[in-house]
Amino acid sequence: MFELEKVQGYQYMHNAVPLDEYSHVERVSEVSIIIRVNEKSRTCAKRPALSLQARNARVKRCLALIKAKSPMWLIDHVVSYDSLLLVYEAQDIRYDIVLRFLLSTLAELKEPEKKKSHAKKTEKEIGHVHQIDVCYGLNNESQPSDMSAVEEYTNLTSRDIVNLHQSIEYQVFAIGFMPNFAYLGELSPHLRMPRLAHPRQAVSAGAVAIAGQQTAVYPSISPGGWHIIGYTAFSFSDDATVAMGPEDKVIFKAIDQHEYERQLKQAEK
Amino acid sequence: MLTIIKSGLTTQWTDSGRKGRQLSGYSQSGAIDWFSFQLANALCGNALHSPALEVMAGNIEFSVSIACAVAITGAHTDISINKQNIKNGKVFLLKKNDHVKLGPATKGLFTYIAFSAAFELPVFANSVCAVKREKTGGMQGDGKPIIDGEEFVLINAAQIDDKATRYFGKGGAQTSFTPLITAFIASQFYTHKKLPFSFCYQQSAFSKVDKQRFIAHEFEITQYIDKMGVRLAGPSIHCELTNLISQPMVNGAIQIPGSGLPIIMRNDRQTIGGYPVIGTVNSQGLALLAQATSSQKITFVATDFDTANIWRQLIDLQLKQVLNTTKLRLYA
Numbered sequence: 001m002f003e004l005e006k007v008q009g010y011q012y013m014h015n016a017v018p019l020d021e022y023s024h025v026e027r028v029s030e031v032s033i034i035i036r037v038n039e040k041s042r043t044c045a046k047r048p049a050l051s052l053q054a055r056n057a058r059v060k061r062c063l064a065l066i067k068a069k070s071p072m073w074l075i076d077h078v079v080s081y082d083s084l085l086l087v088y089e090a091q092d093i094r095y096d097i098v099l100r101f102l103l104s105t106l107a108e109l110k111e112p113e114k115k116k117s118h119a120k121k122t123e124k125e126i127g128h129v130h131q132i133d134v135c136y137g138l139n140n141e142s143q144p145s146d147m148s149a150v151e152e153y154t155n156l157t158s159r160d161i162v163n164l165h166q167s168i169e170y171q172v173f174a175i176g177f178m179p180n181f182a183y184l185g186e187l188s189p190h191l192r193m194p195r196l197a198h199p200r201q202a203v204s205a206g207a208v209a210i211a212g213q214q215t216a217v218y219p220s221i222s223p224g225g226w227h228i229i230g231y232t233a234f235s236f237s238d239d240a241t242v243a244m245g246p247e248d249k250v251i252f253k254a255i256d257q258h259e260y261e262r263q264l265k266q267a268e269k
Numbered sequence: 270m271l272t273i274i275k276s277g278l279t280t281q282w283t284d285s286g287r288k289g290r291q292l293s294g295y296s297q298s299g300a301i302d303w304f305s306f307q308l309a310n311a312l313c314g315n316a317l318h319s320p321a322l323e324v325m326a327g328n329i330e331f332s333v334s335i336a337c338a339v340a341i342t343g344a345h346t347d348i349s350i351n352k353q354n355i356k357n358g359k360v361f362l363l364k365k366n367d368h369v370k371l372g373p374a375t376k377g378l379f380t381y382i383a384f385s386a387a388f389e390l391p392v393f394a395n396s397v398c399a400v401k402r403e404k405t406g407g408m409q410g411d412g413k414p415i416i417d418g419e420e421f422v423l424i425n426a427a428q429i430d431d432k433a434t435r436y437f438g439k440g441g442a443q444t445s446f447t448p449l450i451t452a453f454i455a456s457q458f459y460t461h462k463k464l465p466f467s468f469c470y471q472q473s474a475f476s477k478v479d480k481q482r483f484i485a486h487e488f489e490i491t492q493y494i495d496k497m498g499v500r501l502a503g504p505s506i507h508c509e510l511t512n513l514i515s516q517p518m519v520n521g522a523i524q525i526p527g528s529g530l531p532i533i534m535r536n537d538r539q540t541i542g543g544y545p546v547i548g549t550v551n552s553q554g555l556a557l558l559a560q561a562t563s564s565q566k567i568t569f570v571a572t573d574f575d576t577a578n579i580w581r582q583l584i585d586l587q588l589k590q591v592l593n594t595t596k597l598r599l600y601a
Contacts, residue, residue, distance in 0.1 A: 028469050029519040029549045030577050036516075052514070076291045078517035080541045085517030087291070090578060091585065174515060176541030179294040179403055220404065243293040 017099060018042060020109040022050060023058065025102055027095060035062050035084040053186060055082040056173050060247060065105055073098065079246035080174040127247035132217060134208050134252050135260035136162045136230035143204055146227035153193045161229065162254050164188040170215065170250045180219040180236035182244045187213050199225030206232045208252070233263035270334040271388055271421040277328035280415045281407065285318040286536060287394040295405065296537045297520060298398035301496055302379045302559030303552065304453070305343035307588050309383035312340035312360040312444065314427060314597035317588060320390055320397045321383040327374035336365050336429045338385035338437065338597055344377030344560060361441035362434065376458045377560035385597050386426035400537050402497065427597050436596045447587050457557055461566040464554035466523065467574050470546035474510040482506065483547060484569050488531065492563045496537040499558060505529030508545045515543040521550035533558060551577035
């Protein structure tokens with residue numbers, strides 16, 4: 001511990017230890033720490049503020065660097081926008097050793113531009129691209145649609161909305177709310193609209209919805225306040241190969257109702 | 270065969286929870302009172318993280334089709350075997366088809382029942398836990414608790430020989446614990462509990478006055494108490510932060526929503542949350558909170574993570590000692 005206190009810029013207060021000018025390590029329980037990427041530079045006020053997307057990318061880079069060393073003590077992790085939770089086994093390892101590991105593993109963060117290309121590569125290798133086939137505008141009793149409300153709010157035709165929604169390879173900002181619910185971003189600026197004033201009690205599994213800068217697929221039935229623009233037969237199972245991971249990417253592809261129903265039948269089998 | 274004749278309010282199989290699945294948004298889950306859970310296993314001679322029954326608020330009846338040892342820890346209930354009351358027995362021997370009945374919980378909330386036998390249980394994410402909100406885990410994989418009359422197939426049981434029979438004697442084995450364990454069990458049932466916690470997360474967004482109020486005043490446990498979390502009533506704590514980006518939630522995180530009334534997150538919580546967090550209740554505090562019931566009082570006591578860890582290591586060591594002195598082994 002004493003050695004660590006000599007690390008430049010290190011202040012042992014509030015359980016927080018800086019990693020680079022933007023990010024720091026926070027101790028949040030006996031068995032876990034959070035790496036947080038802040039908007040503003042801690043050391044220099046003139047340095048540019050980071051966008052949420054850039055902060056999320058930095059979080060993923062930290063995760064990629066840590067995963068590359070596959071530490072034995074890491075039993076779980078959670079990615080959420082600008083923060084990364086690492087859970088370790090307290091019986092296996094001490095906090096100061098975890099901290100030492102992080103300070104050496106994440107030293108690369110300090111020179112962001114030079115090694116960026118290398119880091120990007122490792123991210124791509126780890127991440128999996130999920131293609132999700134969507135029947136846009138599907139509207140029936142059990143599967144309501146907000147497409148007309150989106151058309152009205154955005155002043156776009158449903159065709160434009162579908163095209164805009166499909167046009168982006170989305171990154172996973174966070175996974176939570178319920179299993180496999182991935183907050184995907186960023187949505188085209190033309191499609192951004194506030195949440196429903198009256199959230200639905202039950203949104204069907206497979207609903208593809210948008211809210212703010214984000215889009216998501218409801219993996220199972222749940223209450224929800226996002227605007228539904230379509231439905232998919234894609235099902236995230238508990239099997240790890242089709243579970244959503246933080247490094248994953250998602251692309252959407254429009255299909256017609258026939259194809260949707262065929263996929264739905266296939267999924268049931 | 271284990272038959273749950275009556276399952277009470279909520280009875281589920283539990284263990285030390287899922288590992289490596291929070292990244293996909295699955296709850297950690299696991300025994301709420303990790304201490305009583307491990308103690309029950311230690312008393313039966315099981316590995317400390319073996320599956321055991323977690324009974325909420327008591328009221329359960331069961332029978333086992335073989336002779337085996339059973340340990341009952343956690344919330345206090347009246348216990349009877351074949352309508353014969355058992356006095357302060359924590360671990361005792363069951364004969365074939367003995368009928369065990371637990372009354373409603375008189376003190377505490379979660380009772381743990383471990384057997385010196387293993388049953389066939391479906392595993393999800395390396396755990397037997399069921400999470401109702403997620404509809405994952407459990408016998409049908411839908412997160413539902415055990416129902417009346419449900420049966421579990423036996424796969425292995427410890428040999429009950431003469432030595433073991435002598436050890437358990439009549440009316441249960443004499444269990445003598447170390448002073449640390451004895452004192453801790455007693456403190457779990459105080460009606461005013463002191464929860465050790467550490468300031469962390471957004472603690473700097475709370476004023477010194479509010480932080481002082483947080484540790485100086487007592488809070489009351491409300492009726493909103495489940496495996497996801499515990500809502501408290503008491504002085505309202507103000508946070509300067511209003512638009513926080515959702516962040517990962519750890520077990521024991523103390524969220525302060527707009528109302529200013531704290532919510533302590535527990536095992537079945539969602540993995541991320543958007544309210545500011547003032548600190549984290551450490552594992553000692555979580556085991557104390559596990560046996561708290563509504564309208565009881567709690568006070569937060571500030572400590573640091575290293576101190577919390579030392580306590581935890583001591584308890585872990587002493588639980589292992591309890592296991593080592595139990596004269597029974599499942600995989601002997």
